[in-house]
Every structure is written in structure tokens, then in C-alpha cells.
Amino acid sequence: MPTRTQQADILSAAYASHGDTKHVLLFPEDPRESFAFAAEALDLADRLQTPVFVMLDLDIGMNDWLVEPLEWDESRRYDRGKVMTAEELEAGVEFGRYLDVDGDGIPYRTYPGTHPTRGAFFTRGTSKDRYAKYSEEGTTYVDNMQRLLKKFETAKQLVPRPIRRDAEQTTRFGAIYYGSTGPAMDEALDTLDAQGLYVDTLRIRAFPFHDDVIDFVTAHDQVFVIEQNRDAQLRTLLITEGEIDPAKLIKVLNYDGSPITARFIAGAIAGRVAGANVVPLRKAVP
Numbered sequence: 001m002p003t004r005t006q007q008a009d010i011l012s013a014a015y016a017s018h019g020d021t022k023h024v025l026l027f028p029e030d031p032r033e034s035f036a037f038a039a040e041a042l043d044l045a046d047r048l049q050t051p052v053f054v055m056l057d058l059d060i061g062m063n064d065w066l067v068e069p070l071e072w073d074e075s076r077r078y079d080r081g082k083v084m085t086a087e088e089l090e091a092g093v094e095f096g097r098y099l100d101v102d103g104d105g106i107p108y109r110t111y112p113g114t115h116p117t118r119g120a121f122f123t124r125g126t127s128k129d130r131y132a133k134y135s136e137e138g139t140t141y142v143d144n145m146q147r148l149l150k151k152f153e154t155a156k157q158l159v160p161r162p163i164r165r166d167a168e169q170t171t172r173f174g175a176i177y178y179g180s181t182g183p184a185m186d187e188a189l190d191t192l193d194a195q196g197l198y199v200d201t202l203r204i205r206a207f208p209f210h211d212d213v214i215d216f217v218t219a220h221d222q223v224f225v226i227e228q229n230r231d232a233q234l235r236t237l238l239i240t241e242g243e244i245d246p247a248k249l250i251k252v253l254n255y256d257g258s259p260i261t262a263r264f265i266a267g268a269i270a271g272r273v274a275g276a277n278v279v280p281l282r283k284a285v286p
Contacts, residue, residue: 004257005059007179010233013053014207020145022152024052024159025207029182032067033205034060039076040160047081048106048155057228059180059259082108089118097121097132098144105151152208159206162213165189167198173273174220175252176213178204178234180259181226187262188269197273199224207237214242217249224269226252228260 013025026041028034034056041052082102084095089110095118098107107130110119121132127144129135167189177185182203192199202216217223217238225235232251239246252268254260 001257003058005057005062005180005259006228006255006257007055007057007181008229008231008233008255010055010207010229011231011236013055014237021148022208024048024050024155026052026054026160027178027205027207028054028056028060029179029203029205030067031060031065032070035070037160039078043079044155044158047079047158048151049081049109050151050155055179057180063259082106084108084110084114084119086115086119089115095119096130098128098147099130100147100150103150104154105147105149106154107147156208156210159208159210161210162205162216163203164212164216165201165203167200168193169198171198171200172221173198173269174200174202174216174223175226175269176202176204176216176223176234176238177226179228181228181265184260184262184265185226188265191262191266192270192273195270195274197270199269199273204234207241209238209241213238214244217242217244222248222250222272224250224252224272226260226265226268228254230255 010025014023015021016023024044026037026044028037034054037054041054045052084093089095094101095108095110097109100107110121123132124134126134127136127141129137129140130143135141175185185201185203189199189201200216200220202213204213225232225238227234230253232253235246235249235251238244238249250272252265254264
């Protein structure tokens with residue numbers, strides 16, 4: 001439904017590739033965060049040397065939102081990441097386009113024409129070694145794949161961290177959500193609180209998942225994953241990437257094309273939480 005809202009392309013964006021690759025995703029909550037994440041995506045793309053997807057569901061772009069004014073820092077300068085200079089090349093610093101010097105999986109690059117004789121490399125879509133030389137050696141390919149995994153681990157510390165909100169009382173239940181679900185989730189929590197049902201929440205703002213996400217799931221007996229798609233795509237990512245027991249993650253799915261509502265979220269959570277809080281009476285022992 002092209003004129004309706006969904007969050008149905010998470011998996012296709014995360015794993016879009018003809019080989020073993022994962023992509024960075026950002027999940028803004030509203031127009032203001034979309035504005036900020038658009039600039040941050042450019043920094044991340046240069047620092048990580050990889051595509052970055054800003055995931056905007058239609059609700060954010062086409063409906064009216066009440067947000068803080070969009071602000072831009074005129075002194076801000078984009079972070080171009082690891083770029084080797086002509087002076088460094090002239091001084092004899094070793095350059096390999098896919099050489100992991102710092103142990104974070106991110107190599108140094110050069111701009112075209114940086115140095116008349118050094119720092120050039122051939123960009124190719126086929127397998128290559130640390131110095132951008134074509135190779136189909138298995139060990140060389142594995143070396144590069146492992147470097148990319150290391151870079152993805154580094155990305156966890158660079159992307160926007162999730163935002164956690166703890167309930168007023170200690171609870172065994174948690175809820176994870178993302179994107180335009182935020183306002184409905186806030187209202188749903190007020191409804192649940194009024195019923196004496198308490199849930200800790202975590203708003204995920206990026207993939208790969210920061211360690212805080214896995215820690216949040218581990219800290220709760222059951223975690224609701226609220227999504228606007230049929231196949232629970234974020235839940236699938238959590239299970240795959242975090243090696244989480246599927247039984248621990250409870251699906252809350254809205255995919256009829258309309259924006260998810262607080263009533264829908266509160267209703268899906270209330271029954272399970274209320275039932276778990278009922279303590280069965282013990283029979284008297286004669």
C-alpha cells in the first residue's frame with residue numbers, strides 16, 4: 001500500500017547484498033530526529049566507509065508532528081573518517097586500502113590525486129587482498145570478511161545509542177520499539193501505569209545493536225517487540241544478531257497500513273502482564 005505506513009523493509013535493508021555483508025540502519029522517531037540523523041548518517045558513512053540507511057516510515061513524512069524546532073550548528077564540520085594525507089604518504093607511512101592498521105576493521109583511504117606516485121588503488125567489486133590487489137585465495141577472502149565483521153562491531157559504538165526508560169516499579173517485563181511508534185508507545189505506557197501494570201522500555205535507534213540492547217533483553221523475563229510489519233522483522237534481527245531465545249521476545253504487530261495506536265499496544269501488553277501478576281491461591285493443608 002504505497003500511501004500507507006509500515007516498517008516492512010528492515011531485513012531487506014540490513015542484509016541487502018550479494019554476499020556476507022550487513023548495513024548500518026538508523027531509526028529516527030520523528031521529523032526532528034530525522035533531520036539530525038540525516039547529517040549523522042553522512043558522518044557514519046565516511047567513518048565506516050559503508051552505506052548507511054535512514055529508515056523513515058511514511059507516518060513521519062506525511063502526517064503532522066509537534067516537535068522541537070529543527071536546529072543546525074553552523075560550526076559543525078563533517079567527519080570524513082580515516083583519510084591519509086600526502087604528507088603521511090611522503091613520509092613513508094604504509095598504505096593498504098583494506099589494511100586494518102588500528103584493529104577496528106576500518107582501513108585508511110586516500111582521495112584521488114592526493115600524491116603523484118603513492119596512495120593510489122584500484123576499486124573493484126571482486127575479492128581482493130589488504131592492498132586492493134585482486135585475489136581469489138580462500139584465506140585472503142576470509143581475512144577480508146573477518147575485517148568487515150570487526151568493522152561492524154566498531155559500528156555498535158558509533159551509531160546512536162538506544163534510549164531506555166524504566167518503570168516506576170521493578171518489573172520482569174520489557175518492551176522494545178522504534179521509529180514512529182514512539183508517541184503511541186508513550187501514551188500506552190500511561191494507560192498501563194494507570195492500571196498498575198509496569199513495563200520498562202527501550203527505543204532502538206540504530207542497527208547494529210548497541211550492547212545496551214542485549215543487556216536490556218537479558219535483564220527481563222519477557223520482552224514485547226512492537227513493530228509495524230507482518231513478519232516481526234526487528235524481532236528476527238534481535239534473535240539472529242543477539243542469539244536470543246525466540247520464546248523470550250513477544251510479537252506485537254500492526255500491519256494494516258494505519259499508524260499504530262496506543263490502545264492497540266496497551267491492549268496487547270496488558271493481558272499478558274496482568275495474567276503473569278496473578279498469584280494462584282494455595283489450598284489449605286489439612
